[in-house]
Amino acid sequence: MANRDKCSKGSSTAGENEKRSKDMPVKSKDDMQQRLGLGLKNMYLNVLDEPLPDDILTLLDQLDVDDEDESDAIRSDGNE
Amino acid sequence: MSKPEALSPSQFKQQLTEAIPHLRAFGRSLSGDRDVADDLVQDTLLKAWAARDRFIAGTSMRAWTFVILRNTFFSSMRRKKFTANYDELVAERILSAPAPQQEPLHLADLQRGLMELSDDQREAIILVGAGGYSYEEAADIANCAVGTMKSRVSRARKTLESILEEGRFTSASDGHGSMTATALENIIGAVEKIAP
Numbered sequence: 001m002a003n004r005d006k007c008s009k010g011s012s013t014a015g016e017n018e019k020r021s022k023d024m025p026v027k028s029k030d031d032m033q034q035r036l037g038l039g040l041k042n043m044y045l046n047v048l049d050e051p052l053p054d055d056i057l058t059l060l061d062q063l064d065v066d067d068e069d070e071s072d073a074i075r076s077d078g079n080e
Numbered sequence: 081m082s083k084p085e086a087l088s089p090s091q092f093k094q095q096l097t098e099a100i101p102h103l104r105a106f107g108r109s110l111s112g113d114r115d116v117a118d119d120l121v122q123d124t125l126l127k128a129w130a131a132r133d134r135f136i137a138g139t140s141m142r143a144w145t146f147v148i149l150r151n152t153f154f155s156s157m158r159r160k161k162f163t164a165n166y167d168e169l170v171a172e173r174i175l176s177a178p179a180p181q182q183e184p185l186h187l188a189d190l191q192r193g194l195m196e197l198s199d200d201q202r203e204a205i206i207l208v209g210a211g212g213y214s215y216e217e218a219a220d221i222a223n224c225a226v227g228t229m230k231s232r233v234s235r236a237r238k239t240l241e242s243i244l245e246e247g248r249f250t251s252a253s254d255g256h257g258s259m260t261a262t263a264l265e266n267i268i269g270a271v272e273k274i275a276p
Contacts, residue, residue: 032241037209039185044210046187047105059122060097063129064089 085137092132095141096125102142102211103149109206110153112195120156124149143213146221150203157199185244193243197236200224204232205240 087095103124107117127148128135135144194202200222207218208229219229 029241032245033237035185036190036237036241036244039187039190040205040210041212043187043190044105044109044206047108048101050101050104052100052104053118056100056118056121056125059125060093060100063093063125 087137099142099145193240201236205236
């Protein structure tokens, strides 16, 4: 990665850098921003791909029904 | 002034239905919890339906319902009906296909990191970074100035990067139970101390 050198932060010793490179991949600020952006988008997209839960579907169906019931009630009140 | 054009109930319902997956994604990112998010979505649907006469045809149903959801969330947070939380069920899911030399970003880490941001910063980075809203649109939804939104996103990004890079999570985002208001305030205080 082109930005790899940017990761050697400040006063790290060569030994520390070597240990770090063994423990974890070297990351630059750009890498982190890229991963963060991708991670956020994917977190959001993962949810978009999920099927809607039954209780939400039931609620959606109920919206119309409640409305019709209300209209019927108003109509019958008016007729009385 | 003429009354804004309204959608028919079936048109409104159609658009509302199309917005639901986005509402779930936004709600889950805000609350960090699947069940809380779905409760929020249900509340939002009921409120949106009740207020459907106020929706202006041709405007964005998603943005309109996002406003309802975030207002519901924040007012409920104040009443402690919902608490920001971290979803353990998704703890091991890996996000994104990283470049070969990159570590994958775990959803668990990202969610925990998000929960350590202040509410307004979390909302900002979700809207812009995850939802793909422009700063202007996000500012409209969050009812703040565009400059404020830009600043929130920038601070959120820096704080989140720092937390994720250093694995500096506080115990309050460990995912054991709901956060109390005090814990949340402590986190916000801690983040403010480390934020540049």
